[in-house]
Amino acid sequence: MESNITDCPRSRSRTRSSQRGSSSTTPSTMSPSSWRRRCAGVCLPEYQVPRTSGFVAVHPGGEEVLREQAGGDATESFEDVGHSTDAREMAKDMIIGELHPEDRDKIAKPEAPLVTTLYDEPSWWSTWVIPALAAAIATLLYRIYSQESE
Numbered sequence: 159m160e161s162n163i164t165d166c167p168r169s170r171s172r173t174r175s176s177q178r179g180s181s182s183t184t185p186s187t188m189s190p191s192s193w194r195r196r197c198a199g200v201c202l203p204e205y206q207v208p209r210t211s212g213f214v215a216v217h218p219g220g221e222e223v224l225r226e227q228a229g230g231d232a233t234e235s236f237e238d239v240g241h242s243t244d245a246r247e248m249a250k251d252m253i254i255g256e257l258h259p260e261d262r263d264k265i266a267k268p269e270a271p272l273v274t275t276l277y278d279e280p281s282w283w284s285t286w287v288i289p290a291l292a293a294a295i296a297t298l299l300y301r302i303y304s305q306e307s308e
């Protein structure tokens with residue numbers, strides 16, 4: 159089933175006013191894949207999806223913490239950090255959409271991200287070949303060293 163997300167790139171104010179409960183505008187929807195794409199790199203405090211472009215690289219808390227939240231719900235992490243009022247305002251200005259309340263439990267928490275392939279995963283090369291080569295070289299050096307000292 160497709161998740162419903164209120165997509166409002168052209169109507170940020172509509173999203174914000176609907177948060178206050180004063181708007182009756184029917185929101186348009188985004189597919190789950192759009193949702194994941196849009197929050198790739200940037201979190202979603204309070205289930206909204208901030209714009210990703212540019213911000214990840216300049217986030218004062220670093221790029222990595224945001225990338226770790228990709229595709230998930232970073233609300234808790236955002237709150238845990240104790241972001242300032244300025245940071246909250248900044249996040250509001252970046253809002254491009256809102257997840258439909260019924261779909262909120264379908265979005266993973268950062269501990270169990272929905273999207274694990276957005277960013278480079280360690281390849282078999284770095285997982286197995288490099289450590290194996292390092293072990294082989296260490297063994298060889300040890301043997302050479304032991305032979306020389308006999």
Ligand code: HEM
Pocket residue numbers: 200201202203208217218219220223224227232235236239240241242243244245246248249252
């Ligand atoms: C759109 C979302 C976000 C915005 C606009 C934002 C903005 C900011 C800003 C302005 C600061 C500087 C300190 C402050 O004013 O509070 C900051 C610091 C920080 N942020 Fe974020 N942030 C966002 C999301 C996140 C998320 C999801 C995490 C956690 C996983 C995070 C982790 C941090 C950390 C660790 C710091 C450094 C805190 C410190 O040095 O005291 N941020 N962020």
